[in-house]
Amino acid sequence: MNIRHAKTVLLGVLAVFLVLSLFASRINGYWLNNLYDIGIGIIMAVSLNLINGYTGQFSLGHAGFMAVGAYTAAVITNQFGELNVFAESGVFAVALFAGGLAAALAGLLVGVPTLRLRGDYLAIVTLGFGEIIRVILQNMDVVGGARGLSVMHGWTNLFWAFGLAAVTVYVIASLVNSTYGRGFIAVHDDEVAAEAMGINTTKYKVTAFVVGAFFAGVAGGLYAHSKQFLTPSGFGFMQSITFVVMVILGGMGNTIGVILAAILLTLLPEGLRLVSGIEHLPGIAAERPLNWIGETRMIIYSLLLIVLMLTRPQGLFRLKKSPLAKH
Amino acid sequence: MKIRHGQFLLVAAAAIWLAGCKPASDSGATGGDTIKVGEFASLTGSEASFGQSSHKGTQLAIDEINAAGGVLGKKIQLITEDNQSQAGQSATVVRKLISSDGVVAMLGEVASSRSLEAAPICQQSKIPMISPSSTNPKVTQVGDYIFRVCFLDSFQGGKVLSGFAHDTLKAKNVAVLKDVKSDYSVGLAKFFTEGFTASGGKVIAEQNYSSGDKDFSAQLTAIKAANPDAVFVPGYYTEVGLIALQARQLGLNVPLFGGDGWESPVLVSIGGQALDGDYFSTHFSPDDTSTNVQNFVKHFKDKYGETPDSMAALGYDSALILADAIKRAGGTDGQKVRDAIAATKNFQGISGVITIDENRNASKPAVVVTIKDSKIKFVETIAP
Amino acid sequence: MTEFLQQIINGLAFGSILALIALGYTMVYGILRFINFAHGDVFMLGAFAGFYLAPKIATLIPLPSILGGLAVLVASMVICAALGVLIERLAYRPLRRSPKLTVLITAIGVSLFLEYTGQFVFGAAPKKFPQILPVYPIAKIGGLSLNSNQVIVLGTTLLLLFVLRFIVLKTKMGMAMRAVSFNPEAAALMGVNTDIVISFTFALGSALAAAAGILWAVNYPAIDPLMGILPGLKAFVAAVLGGIGNLPGAALGGIIIGVIETLVSGYVSSTYRDAIAFAVLILILLIRPSGLLGKKEVEKV
Numbered sequence A: 001m002n003i004r005h006a007k008t009v010l011l012g013v014l015a016v017f018l019v020l021s022l023f024a025s026r027i028n029g030y031w032l033n034n035l036y037d038i039g040i041g042i043i044m045a046v047s048l049n050l051i052n053g054y055t056g057q058f059s060l061g062h063a064g065f066m067a068v069g070a071y072t073a074a075v076i077t078n079q080f081g082e083l084n085v086f087a088e089s090g091v092f093a094v095a096l097f098a099g100g101l102a103a104a105l106a107g108l109l110v111g112v113p114t115l116r117l118r119g120d121y122l123a124i125v126t127l128g129f130g131e132i133i134r135v136i137l138q139n140m141d142v143v144g145g146a147r148g149l150s151v152m153h154g155w156t157n158l159f160w161a162f163g164l165a166a167v168t169v170y171v172i173a174s175l176v177n178s179t180y181g182r183g184f185i186a187v188h189d190d191e192v193a194a195e196a197m198g199i200n201t202t203k204y205k206v207t208a209f210v211v212g213a214f215f216a217g218v219a220g221g222l223y224a225h226s227k228q229f230l231t232p233s234g235f236g237f238m239q240s241i242t243f244v245v246m247v248i249l250g251g252m253g254n255t256i257g258v259i260l261a262a263i264l265l266t267l268l269p270e271g272l273r274l275v276s277g278i279e280h281l282p283g284i285a286a287e288r289p290l291n292w293i294g295e296t297r298m299i300i301y302s303l304l305l306i307v308l309m310l311t312r313p314q315g316l317f318r319l320k321k322s323p324l325a326k327h
Numbered sequence B: 001m002k003i004r005h006g007q008f009l010l011v012a013a014a015a016i017w018l019a020g021c022k023p024a025s026d027s028g029a030t031g032g033d034t035i036k037v038g039e040f041a042s043l044t045g046s047e048a049s050f051g052q053s054s055h056k057g058t059q060l061a062i063d064e065i066n067a068a069g070g071v072l073g074k075k076i077q078l079i080t081e082d083n084q085s086q087a088g089q090s091a092t093v094v095r096k097l098i099s100s101d102g103v104v105a106m107l108g109e110v111a112s113s114r115s116l117e118a119a120p121i122c123q124q125s126k127i128p129m130i131s132p133s134s135t136n137p138k139v140t141q142v143g144d145y146i147f148r149v150c151f152l153d154s155f156q157g158g159k160v161l162s163g164f165a166h167d168t169l170k171a172k173n174v175a176v177l178k179d180v181k182s183d184y185s186v187g188l189a190k191f192f193t194e195g196f197t198a199s200g201g202k203v204i205a206e207q208n209y210s211s212g213d214k215d216f217s218a219q220l221t222a223i224k225a226a227n228p229d230a231v232f233v234p235g236y237y238t239e240v241g242l243i244a245l246q247a248r249q250l251g252l253n254v255p256l257f258g259g260d261g262w263e264s265p266v267l268v269s270i271g272g273q274a275l276d277g278d279y280f281s282t283h284f285s286p287d288d289t290s291t292n293v294q295n296f297v298k299h300f301k302d303k304y305g306e307t308p309d310s311m312a313a314l315g316y317d318s319a320l321i322l323a324d325a326i327k328r329a330g331g332t333d334g335q336k337v338r339d340a341i342a343a344t345k346n347f348q349g350i351s352g353v354i355t356i357d358e359n360r361n362a363s364k365p366a367v368v369v370t371i372k373d374s375k376i377k378f379v380e381t382i383a384p
Numbered sequence C: 001m002t003e004f005l006q007q008i009i010n011g012l013a014f015g016s017i018l019a020l021i022a023l024g025y026t027m028v029y030g031i032l033r034f035i036n037f038a039h040g041d042v043f044m045l046g047a048f049a050g051f052y053l054a055p056k057i058a059t060l061i062p063l064p065s066i067l068g069g070l071a072v073l074v075a076s077m078v079i080c081a082a083l084g085v086l087i088e089r090l091a092y093r094p095l096r097r098s099p100k101l102t103v104l105i106t107a108i109g110v111s112l113f114l115e116y117t118g119q120f121v122f123g124a125a126p127k128k129f130p131q132i133l134p135v136y137p138i139a140k141i142g143g144l145s146l147n148s149n150q151v152i153v154l155g156t157t158l159l160l161l162f163v164l165r166f167i168v169l170k171t172k173m174g175m176a177m178r179a180v181s182f183n184p185e186a187a188a189l190m191g192v193n194t195d196i197v198i199s200f201t202f203a204l205g206s207a208l209a210a211a212a213g214i215l216w217a218v219n220y221p222a223i224d225p226l227m228g229i230l231p232g233l234k235a236f237v238a239a240v241l242g243g244i245g246n247l248p249g250a251a252l253g254g255i256i257i258g259v260i261e262t263l264v265s266g267y268v269s270s271t272y273r274d275a276i277a278f279a280v281l282i283l284i285l286l287i288r289p290s291g292l293l294g295k296k297e298v299e300k301v
Helices: A003-022 A029-054 A062-080 A085-111 A119-138 A158-177 A182-189 A191-196 A201-227 A237-250 A255-276 A291-295 A297-311 B002-020 B048-067 B089-100 B112-125 B153-168 B183-198 B217-226 B237-249 B265-275 B291-304 B310-329 B334-342 C002-032 C039-058 C066-095 C100-122 C148-170 C172-182 C184-189 C194-219 C229-242 C247-268 C273-287
Strands: B034-041 B075-082 B105-107 B129-131 B146-148 B173-179 B202-209 B230-232 B256-258 B279-282 B347-349 B352-356 B366-372 B375-382 C137-139
Touching: A003 A158, A029 A062, A029 A158, A029 A182, A029 A201, A029 A237, A029 A255, A029 B089, A062 A085, A062 A119, A062 A201, A062 A237, A085 A119, A085 A158, A085 A201, A119 A237, A119 C100, A119 C229, A119 C273, A158 A182, A158 A201, A158 A255, A182 A191, A182 A201, A191 A201, A237 A255, A237 A297, A237 C100, A255 A291, A255 A297, A255 B089, A291 A297, A297 C066, A297 C100, B034 B048, B034 B089, B034 B310, B048 B075, B048 B291, B048 B310, B075 B089, B089 B105, B089 B112, B105 B310, B112 B129, B112 B146, B112 B183, B129 B310, B153 B183, B153 B230, B153 B256, B153 B279, B153 B366, B153 B375, B173 B183, B173 B217, B183 B202, B202 B217, B217 B237, B217 C002, B217 C247, B237 B256, B237 B265, B265 B366, B291 B310, B310 B334, B310 B347, C002 C039, C002 C148, C002 C172, C002 C194, C002 C229, C002 C247, C039 C066, C039 C100, C039 C194, C039 C229, C066 C100, C066 C194, C137 C148, C148 C172, C148 C194, C148 C247, C172 C184, C172 C194, C184 C194, C229 C247, C229 C273, C247 C273
Parallel strands: B034 B075, B034 B105, B105 B129, B129 B146, B173 B202, B173 B230, B230 B256, B256 B279
Antiparallel strands: B279 B366, B347 B352, B366 B375
16 A cells, blocks of 8 residues: 555545445435445454454454443543534544543453463464453443443444544554564564564564454444444353454455455345245245345355365455565 | 555545445435335354244244235345354344344344343434344333333242242242353343242252253352252253253252253253253243244244244244334334334234334243143243 | 352353353364354254254163263263364365465355254244253252252363363374464475365364253253254363363363352342353463463564
């Protein structure tokens, strides 16, 4: 990505979505919600890409960071949200940022102890951390525990969702493409060699976790103010896997690919839902002949995952050589 | 390469925009020759057994209504969406049912947390929603378009079960073993504890488990050491059967009792003799010899090859009440249907005689039953 | 005192099943350096195989009986061994040269596939596992409770531990397995048919998972398609605790996790029971990553 134009592109995207968000009422509520999910998915996937893709740390607990951000932002807006319209955006921004910070702290807590771990072990431990976060939230009565937390203000809109997605992409892409950022890739390729070259692998690994977690927390805040109801079980292992699949599908370390994968995977369940709901097919008498797709959706999803790994593990969207060309 | 990616993104965005640029469909559209009713349930995932049960009951009701000619001369088209037992999905599918499918009313859900997710959306779109078996009081508090056909946990825990424990079981010290992962269990435990302590009883031990657990020996051993008169287990049948088995194995022989989550043929098949002398409150008793209950059980068995549980019965009732309300409203206008549902009085449901009270909850008696020789026996009815 | 003893018994009973599952995990990891995420689901399939086979076997040998129970056990072990070989052939063999991550994701995909297909085929509601073994209460002294099913699990785990050690240390196939675990290419060069060895390893691991599934179902007779997720994860933690790749370590790890979980649950708080296994995992990886019985591996540059 060409950095010189990137700033202009960023501002352009922000402006476009600010305008679009004003016309949001024209859009079918269901599709609007899907668009928010896409924006949130992009942030989650790109932030995870920093940890998994660029730095090569296999994290299976990303949804945990999202949860921390979601609950933090929700608690803040529930407490301080009753203000006039102009201050609303301010409170929202503060809440999202606070959510990101809280998640970043969690990222620090996860990143430091896992420094010495590799591959499989790291995966399981991050999964464990994700589960621990979920269990803690489940037992915190002050945020509703298992009974859930209602979020009073549904402030997420196109501007916030896609604007923040654009900011995330900009920040992370800039980070990785800078000279400092080469360090991430060095850690990914060969940690021992990197250490030997004087690169502080600890700092990079922890930075990856903290930055990745921060943006996941922001995405969590957006999620909270879109669905308006949070339960700890919504941030479990299955959620983390979805984001991991986005990164793998897009091609680890391939930012554009990961964005496309996020869009595709967010729309895939809805697409399958649409297909399974088709009322009539020519030549078949039965109603909703493809209904079985709905019932077998998760089976299809897991098969797709296996087939993808067997046939094109480098990701669907990797077209040009990436800096991680070795893999 | 960059240009190709950029073009792809642009095309994708445009496609979504175009797909989305439909006018928000007006609720209450009576055009067409069917009445579209939406249902959202957990058909797959960790709570699939509950969602599938509820859906089967609902579908049976709709089929019977349509076979008898439908409502106001039109057939009801039940559009069911699966939320995969996952948080966040109920909101998505309910939005789809309202905005894309144009349903005039919503049926769902079993779990209070998923009902709470969908209720604000239905309320905002002025689509009447009837939950078959969400028992958390907060659900109907969301707004005046949200109803339920089951009793509340504040009634079930606070009055029925705590009263039963205190008056009938004559228990002074009770231990509570709740499912910390289930909002239903946590809520019911809280209301029971409040009611029981208010009437002079004491909760001397509290232990937790998570749905999906199979080994409860640690918790049960600790409870046994506290020497309670009875143990309150406000969980689901999926775990209660095993809890009963292990309790008896460990020599914990005091009565266990719980709520409507126990209700299922699977409970007795797993727990067997260990359940003898235990009690639970529920919505309907399969012992009920009234014709409509027996017909329901028979038709359910014919269609699905299994005995219905209380979620199926409530799913059935929610559909019946909705159809009845549409008939009384004379159309599918949201406001009129809502008012008709709110005016439901003494409706003869499978799960009891249902009257919708001013808080849009079902005022109906609970039934307490006991288990003996793997059979469920009626004990008493407790009215609100 | 009675309470404490009973809790210890509870922990041992629960832990010995975890130990049995962990044996399969650790063996596959030891030979192939690969966490088989789907192990917990093969465990589940073993239980379901037993569920469907039991009525058929009952027509030949009356149940519950020792012979009948054994027949069900062996039959489902055979079925799952075949299944394990099939999964390896289709999903893992093509990826032998691929990066670890790819195989891990594939394993997750297989696991999800088995779970959801199970829900579709068997139905999501729990089913009662039939009684295949006769039950005898063993200890009823001083208010303590222990029955034969629990003792059988412990006994089977120990028995299988010795059988496995025998296979790995004293047979030709075992030697081949050890060779492949040290260096697959070198082993191939020395004439070892790595394909056969790997298939055999998977077959053995899957058979162990099936045995664990049957014994689990005997003790906790409610089976459902998602039953393998949590036990599988806890067993993995047990394997790591004991030193992954180390057979006695896995058994030890399972027992320890079972006892810790039970004691914390009974005396401290049962709220966090699920998280205990993960907390143990994190602690052990921080303090002694090679596990209790494992040896320190020096990282070659």
